[in-house]
Amino acid sequence: MTFWAYVLRCDNNAYYAGHTDNLEARMAAHDTGAHGGYTSKHLPVALVWSQEFADREGAFAAERQIKGWTRAKKEALIRGDWEGVQLLSRKLFLRYAGSTSSPATQDERLEVPPDPLILSSGLGEGEGRVSKESRASHNPIIVLVRPQLGQNIGKAARAMLNFGLTELRLVSPRDGWPNPDAGPAASGAEVVLEQAQLFDSVAAAIADCPNVFASTVRRRELVMPVIGPEEMAAAIHGSTGRSAIVFGPERSGLASDDVALAGHIVTVPINPQFGSLNLAQAVILLAYEWSRGVALAQPPAKDAEPPAPMGELDGMIGQLDAALDHAGYFHPPDKAPSTRNTIRTVMTKPGWSSRELKMVRGMLRALVNPRPRN
Numbered sequence: 001m002t003f004w005a006y007v008l009r010c011d012n013n014a015y016y017a018g019h020t021d022n023l024e025a026r027m028a029a030h031d032t033g034a035h036g037g038y039t040s041k042h043l044p045v046a047l048v049w050s051q052e053f054a055d056r057e058g059a060f061a062a063e064r065q066i067k068g069w070t071r072a073k074k075e076a077l078i079r080g081d082w083e084g085v086q087l088l089s090r091k092l093f094l095r096y097a098g099s100t101s102s103p104a105t106q107d108e109r110l111e112v113p114p115d116p117l118i119l120s121s122g123l124g125e126g127e128g129r130v131s132k133e134s135r136a137s138h139n140p141i142i143v144l145v146r147p148q149l150g151q152n153i154g155k156a157a158r159a160m161l162n163f164g165l166t167e168l169r170l171v172s173p174r175d176g177w178p179n180p181d182a183g184p185a186a187s188g189a190e191v192v193l194e195q196a197q198l199f200d201s202v203a204a205a206i207a208d209c210p211n212v213f214a215s216t217v218r219r220r221e222l223v224m225p226v227i228g229p230e231e232m233a234a235a236i237h238g239s240t241g242r243s244a245i246v247f248g249p250e251r252s253g254l255a256s257d258d259v260a261l262a263g264h265i266v267t268v269p270i271n272p273q274f275g276s277l278n279l280a281q282a283v284i285l286l287a288y289e290w291s292r293g294v295a296l297a298q299p300p301a302k303d304a305e306p307p308a309p310m311g312e313l314d315g316m317i318g319q320l321d322a323a324l325d326h327a328g329y330f331h332p333p334d335k336a337p338s339t340r341n342t343i344r345t346v347m348t349k350p351g352w353s354s355r356e357l358k359m360v361r362g363m364l365r366a367l368v369n370p371r372p373r374n
Helices: 024-032 058-068 069-078 082-089 150-162 180-184 192-193 230-236 279-291 309-324 334-347 352-367
Strands: 002-010 015-020 046-053 142-146 168-171 196-198 209-213 243-247 263-267
Touching: 002 058, 002 069, 002 082, 015 024, 015 058, 015 069, 024 082, 024 150, 058 279, 069 168, 142 150, 142 279, 150 168, 150 180, 150 279, 180 192, 192 196, 209 279, 230 243, 230 279, 243 279, 309 334, 309 352
Parallel strands: 142 168, 142 243, 168 196, 209 243, 209 263
Antiparallel strands: 002 015, 002 046
């Protein structure tokens, strides 16, 4: 059976990536808006790239990878410019949309380093196919078991994307899927919702994951390893296979039968008198702990000003000393040397810049020679 990964250009000039086992039927659904989701809001759409795959796994992996690419890299792919794709791969870094009031487009939301599932440079029969070398991704899958509210699914997706996680699997959501309440709650993380997969059972949702962690604050009667978030993160980063973190329904948490399918219970240290995390809070705590082992981009810090030369510091301390002496601060006189040494120590600690010293000296002048008030 043949599968396709494909890219569409929408009316707002954004790109949408997907996969299917029937490209003709899928395009018809996109063209009429019947497919729903992002493309139905941005018609008309045009098919600008597609690639055949021998199995669904390969097509889905390509879709996930392309969704994380920058606009420039997608356009290089569409042109067949593999040299450009590879060049852009070396320049990518994690970047997140900063505003939650105006959701980002699919192209603006996230740029990620090339996924381990790398599209080949495309010579011969292997062109465009996903490399099989590293299909085990270190990015854990988030599995929500029987979630009750669409808003909570959306909030969990938002929590995931904040820490670079995009693969969401849903097991028997109470109100079905897709859920119209999830999108607004995701606040721009629709890319997670659009590729979310639906399963009938926990066993099916984790079938491809050798490393499974059941998140629960309650220690069940099951005899199995119980670890904390740091140990979980270390285990995921040190593993070679796929990992899944499983979360239970909002009201009751995971059932014992669901927990029994995991290899470990992961429990967040929490107030024993009030162990009540909501679903999104639980997801964000464990996603954050995992993310500490990867290089997420941080807002650029303002360059620190270099410390002022010692001569400038001495000038400020001398000015302060003169002002204090004029005010009669050094009393009794026999303690003045030790007091002056203490003042020097205190004033040396901050590592003042030249600009800061000028400001302090201006303040001292204003105190010693105040301007007349009107």
